[in-house]
Amino acid sequence: MPDATKGAMMTSASAEAQRRGLMLVLSSPSGAGKSTIARLLLEKEDTIELSISVTTRPRRSSEIDGVHYHFVSPERFDQMRERGELLEWAEVHGNFYATPRDPVETALKAGRDVLFDIDIQGTFQLYERMREDVVSVFILPPSIAEMKSRLHRRAEDTEEVILRRLKTAVGEMRHWAEYDYVVVNDDLGRAYEGVRAILRAERLKQSRSPAIGGFIDGMLADLRQELGEV
Numbered sequence: 001m002p003d004a005t006k007g008a009m010m011t012s013a014s015a016e017a018q019r020r021g022l023m024l025v026l027s028s029p030s031g032a033g034k035s036t037i038a039r040l041l042l043e044k045e046d047t048i049e050l051s052i053s054v055t056t057r058p059r060r061s062s063e064i065d066g067v068h069y070h071f072v073s074p075e076r077f078d079q080m081r082e083r084g085e086l087l088e089w090a091e092v093h094g095n096f097y098a099t100p101r102d103p104v105e106t107a108l109k110a111g112r113d114v115l116f117d118i119d120i121q122g123t124f125q126l127y128e129r130m131r132e133d134v135v136s137v138f139i140l141p142p143s144i145a146e147m148k149s150r151l152h153r154r155a156e157d158t159e160e161v162i163l164r165r166l167k168t169a170v171g172e173m174r175h176w177a178e179y180d181y182v183v184v185n186d187d188l189g190r191a192y193e194g195v196r197a198i199l200r201a202e203r204l205k206q207s208r209s210p211a212i213g214g215f216i217d218g219m220l221a222d223l224r225q226e227l228g229e230v
């Protein structure tokens, strides 16, 4: 390998090591497929980890405590909020949800990306506190009829709960333009590839890779040497 190439590759590796992680926020009206896309990303991308929220909602039979959520009592939730342990919190469909602060800050500092499956209220709180770190994606269903049928097919909720989720969707969808990106989840594979492309492009953004300047300076020095200018 020529020395110049080797130098550039080493600088590139150290640029990656110094980069701060980003916060990838996925939001959607219930039933659009956000959790499915999030699951695929976590399976296939090894440099992203899930922010595991705390919630006062009862655990569904398919969920594991500490994996899908940390299920806590309302008293414990209040205590965490009062102690400043939560990065954001919101009441959604009658239950409380929040993002614990410590794991997120640790991951970002170590250069790991963090995936958030949070609602619109939480997204806006993260905008206020950490806008530079956040990349937000709003997932939409191809139609309301399909969204409704997905909620029925998922068979996790009663008719009453489904109706409440559809009502919440009206308020949420009005804010679509405040997200950085919108992805329509018609074909699952295509929607997943769309979100993955956003993640990759955002990782390469100059503003998120502070060491990129050093990397390019190194290449310019090698190039000058190659051309006999030094």
Ligand SMILES: Nc1nc2c(ncn2[C@@H]2O[C@H](COP(=O)(O)OP(=O)(O)O)[C@@H](O)[C@H]2O)c(=O)[nH]1
Binding pocket: 027, 028, 030, 031, 035, 053, 054, 057, 088, 089, 090, 092, 093, 097, 098, 099, 117, 118, 119, 120, 121, 122, 123
């Ligand atoms: N603000 C906020 N919203 C959350 C958090 N965790 C989950 N949510 C949102 O709460 C809503 C209900 O979540 P859930 O009860 O798991 O039902 P889902 O509709 O099947 O995802 C979804 O819109 C989630 O994105 C959190 O930590 N903060």
Ligand SMILES: Nc1ncnc2c1ncn2[C@@H]1O[C@H](COP(=O)(O)OP(=O)(O)O)[C@@H](O)[C@H]1O
Binding pocket: 028, 029, 030, 031, 032, 033, 034, 035, 036, 037, 150, 151, 153, 154, 185, 186, 187, 188, 189
């Ligand atoms: N592109 C898609 N085509 C068909 N069904 C889908 C698609 N994406 C998700 N689903 C299904 O729709 C249901 C709702 O998806 P889910 O990811 O739980 O939604 P959300 O997290 O947005 O509430 C699930 O049963 C899921 O398997």
